[in-house]
Amino acid sequence: MYIPTAFRVNDQSRLVDFIKGNSFGILFSQEESEPSATHLPFFLDEKTGDNGVLISHMAKQNPHWKKLNGKEVLVVFQGPHAYISASWYKDPNTVPTWNYVAVHVYGTVQIIEKKEEMVERMEKTVHFYESSMPDPWDTPFDDEFIDGLLNGIVVFEILINKMEGNGN
Template sequence: MYDLPNHKENNEQVINEFIAKYPFAFLSGCDSENKPVATQIPVFIEEHNGKKILRGHLMKNTDHHKAFVHNENVLVVFTGHHTYVSGTWYTNSHTPSTWNYMSVHVKGTIRFLQDEELIDALRMVSLHFEDYNQQSPTIYDNLPANYTQRLMRMIVAFEIEVKELDTVFKLSQDRDIKSYHNIIDKLKQQGESGQVIATEMEKRAKEVFPDSDQ
């Protein structure tokens, strides 16, 4: 992955909050023929007995399920908002343009769980996305039993033990202060993604330029 020290996020709470905010991740690995496979699913981070784990569920007997049964090593990529940054926004405009974005990469080993744990996973996902509304008809506990019984035959829950976790929060930290604030101003005039990145940059300005009054 893109790997420069000043584009890292080392605050564990910030990383956990990022994963919670953007749980729809790429889960990828390799099958028995070393062909890459990937799927996009919501994945949640937890901590048990001092170890970080990711939890989720996927469809049984798909190419990725079979691949992960064969090879337990997986990569999970969480991505957030991202935006183009024009080189014309820098104090030296004769500079290549770039892209600002935030991403968390997790490497780990996957194991598939039993039906009881699948119920826990389905309950967790449905409650999370229904804002923990116990009255919602679409949460697991309020679905018809004959439907959930059929559903559970088609999916399987998993846990991924986190072995390595790396981040790229590329937010123009390597630019001079004038360019940095001009980029923020320009991004505020963009759509949602640009505005989100601008807000993140504003939050970090004091950290990036600790000796500045701006």
């Protein structure tokens, strides 16, 4: 992403906070014939690995996951954005622009195949999203119904190599 110097966010804690507050991202990868993108919820575990990991899952019926293991990917987290009219400036030598806030995360995908590791990642994710609820749902991963649902998803994590943010 092109980021003008004045808008570049270098503060890692600001990037982490932004992702946590805007955690529904778009996972992009490049296949042989075309790019792929999937909209997904992510949980950022900043305590795992050198730069943290993003944890997510998708339906096994989604073909996007089939060639992701070990692949470099991009996840885009988008925040507020707005059109800026040239008429708002006193200087006549200006043009319209667009202000926006976004974080791009680059990393390598690792598919989680062991059931106990899948459950651990899903528990972290559910606890993150349920934490703001007045009566948080307690994840019954030992339940037969939930166990069956786990068979229909692919859990993965993305080892973060680089994060960059635009705080325009």
